[in-house]
Amino acid sequence: MNKNTILVTGANGEIGHGLIEHLAKSDGVQIVAIDMNPMDKSIKAKCHKAIVGDILDFGLLETLSTAHDFDTIYHLAALLSTRAERQPTLAHRVNVDGTLNLLELAITQSRLQGREIKFIYPSSIAVYGLPDVVTKHKSGKVKENQWCEPRTMYGINKLYNEQLGRYYTHYYRQLDVEPARGRVDFRGVRFPGLISALTVPTGGTSDFAPEMLHQAAQHLPYDCFVREDTRIPFMAMPDAIKALLHLQAAPRERLSRLVYNVGAFNPSAGEVYARIRNDFPDAKVGFLPDQKRQVIVDSWPEDVDDSTARTEWGYNPEYDFERAFSEYLIPAIRNRYDTPSKQNNR
Ligand code: AKB
Numbered sequence: 571m572n573k574n575t576i577l578v579t580g581a582n583g584e585i586g587h588g589l590i591e592h593l594a595k596s597d598g599v600q601i602v603a604i605d606m607n608p609m610d611k612s613i614k615a616k617c618h619k620a621i622v623g624d625i626l627d628f629g630l631l632e633t634l635s636t637a638h639d640f641d642t643i644y645h646l647a648a649l650l651s652t653r654a655e656r657q658p659t660l661a662h663r664v665n666v667d668g669t670l671n672l673l674e675l676a677i678t679q680s681r682l683q684g685r686e687i688k689f690i691y692p693s694s695i696a697v698y699g700l701p702d703v704v705t706k707h708k709s710g711k712v713k714e715n716q717w718c719e720p721r722t723m724y725g726i727n728k729l730y731n732e733q734l735g736r737y738y739t740h741y742y743r744q745l746d747v748e749p750a751r752g753r754v755d756f757r758g759v760r761f762p763g764l765i766s767a768l769t770v771p772t773g774g775t776s777d778f779a780p781e782m783l784h785q786a787a788q789h790l791p792y793d794c795f796v797r798e799d800t801r802i803p804f805m806a807m808p809d810a811i812k813a814l815l816h817l818q819a820a821p822r823e824r825l826s827r828l829v830y831n832v833g834a835f836n837p838s839a840g841e842v843y844a845r846i847r848n849d850f851p852d853a854k855v856g857f858l859p860d861q862k863r864q865v866i867v868d869s870w871p872e873d874v875d876d877s878t879a880r881t882e883w884g885y886n887p888e889y890d891f892e893r894a895f896s897e898y899l900i901p902a903i904r905n906r907y908d909t910p911s912k913q914n915n916r
Contacts, residue, residue, distance in 0.1 A: 573600045577640045580647030581605045584769045588811040625668040642688040645672045653773030654724035665727035673738045680753035691758040696725035699869045712871035758829035762803035767902030786853035787903045795860040798840035801872040805834040806894040809887040820883035830879040835891035
């Protein structure tokens with residue numbers, strides 16, 4: 571049987587782990603994974619090929635393109651917002667030049683195979699840039715075309731990459747005698763902060779919520795770097811994976827946009843702490859805002875309007891705030907750190 575070959579970049583990251591778990595369950599799929607770091611054993615075992623390498627390495631991408639016929643590319647590799655702010659030129663290289671390289675790989679593949687290649691891209695709420703907290707509160711649920719004035723290198727990179735996706739989908743080499751239009755089918759979701767029970771994020775600015783939870787589960791204190799009243803949207807990792815897979819599978823004619831907001835719940839940092847204490851009563855969190863990281867989070871919306879994703883491709887998160895904790899995060903995190911349940915503590 572001919573298998574669908576899927577390329578996943580940044581495969582060893584948070585989203586990569588969950589995505590590969592899911593993709594590997596489907597029959598007729600083979601995964602080629604690439605990451606800067608050696609792949610975790612559990613993930614590596616599920617891949618047809620697991621390559622340690624750099625998306626800035628043209629030679630490596632060319633070899634990949636010669637060796638495989640890719641159907642879909644999930645381009646997850648990126649430097650997140652805090653890390654990108656500390657190393658802006660490196661961030662630009664990885665986030666923008668890296669994405670351009672992958673889009674070029676996609677277009678080469680479409681020429682070689684004579685068909686469209688799907689390019690699935692996780693964008694972010696970091697593309698938004700609200701000027702101050704008062705405007706943030708007043709704006710409520712932000713729509714895709716509002717406040718697209720990011721103040722971070724990461725947000726700027728993501729917003730520009732969305733535009734590159736539009737260019738490669740609709741206008742690529744438009745002056746050619748026979749323009750190769752529509753050869754890349756770019757689809758993106760603007761993710762909120764993601765919370766996974768299985769992995770801890772690194773280098774992000776929404777990391778305060780997952781860090782708080784993972785520290786509590788290990789009975790370790792945590793200094794939260796934002797104010798208690800800080801509010802941004804979050805999503806449980808299984809819903810993020812589901813969103814990528816559903817958007818990938820949606821018929822193109824149902825989609826009016828290339829990039830969609832997706833949200834699930836939007837607790838304040840204080841509400842996250844209160845919810846964690848229900849299950850880990852000894853959790854100790856101090857709120858010690860880092861003014862510079864606070865300004866970044868304050869520029870992100872307190873919620874997103876994801877009605878277009880819901881209408882056009884049936885986006886429908888399974889986990890609201892309470893369910894995310896009671897049915898996914900708490901049981902899985904106890905399992906991970908082998909923490910006895912509240913009942914056993916009594
Ligand atoms: C980050 O904090 O940089 C990311 C994001 C919101 O995209 N988690």
